Amino acid sequence: MVGLAVSALSLPVVGGTASAAPAGPAAPAATVKAPALSPSAKLLMRRDRNTVCVNGHVQNIGWQGWRCSSNRRAAMVGTVGRSLRLEAVSISTNRTGGVCAQGHVQNIGWQRTRCTSNNRVITVGTVGESLRLESVRLSTRTGICAQGHVQNIGWQNWRCSRRNGWAQVGTTDRSLSLEALRVRV
Structure with a gap:
């Protein structure tokens, strides 16, 4: 526990700005845990091909609960029109070769990349620190698409990755919150 407190205090702030990305690898941060996949999410992941489930931690709301989609439809977390920041996002996929997120x-700045296998959950962002998630990068072995809703901008265009490539949504160097996220595989 002491090591965790020391690492949390030594996270770099580059240039004193809210959205500056570190030049080198991002410092390790405490692992954020999302609630376990719900029974309905587990059932959908067993039943359907190419499934993605997401859960968002939203300012003043907390964890929203798992939302899943399949067959190229999008699952959405976050809020639109309420000016509430996404603080963390958890994601799990099925039959995509796993998922990586940053x-x-x-x-x-940029957190370290986290990867996991099919049907396992990974989380990026922070909980309990009142920090905005500004951008997200996602990658799967089979490809993934994401769309972000950004403070003062609205919905961005869909960004899709090909095999093992990255789909990035949100902004950096602009101090804007990612308010909602849509994901499909």
């Missing part, structure tokens, strides 16, 4: 967080 978050860009206020005052921290």
Whole structure:
């Protein structure tokens, strides 16, 4: 526990701005855990091909609950029209070869990349620190698409990756919150 407190205090702030990305690898941060996949999410992931489930931690709301989609439809977390920041996002996929994610967080910059296998959950962002998630990068072996809703901008265009490539949504160097996220595989 002591090591965790020391690492949390030593996270770099580059240039004192909220969205500056570190030049080198991002400093390790405490692992954020989302609630376990719900029974309905587990059932959908067993039943359907190419499934993605997401859960968002939203300012003043907390974890929203798992939302899943399949067959190229999108699952959405976050809020639109309420000016509430996404603080963390958890994601799990089925039959995509696993998923990798990286978050860009206020005052921290790019977090380290987290990867997991099919039907396992990974989380990027922070919980309990009141920091905005500004951008997210996602990658799967089979390809993934994402769309972000950004403070003062609205919905961005869909960004899709090909095999093992990255789909990035949100902004960096602009101090804007990612407010909602749509994902499909």
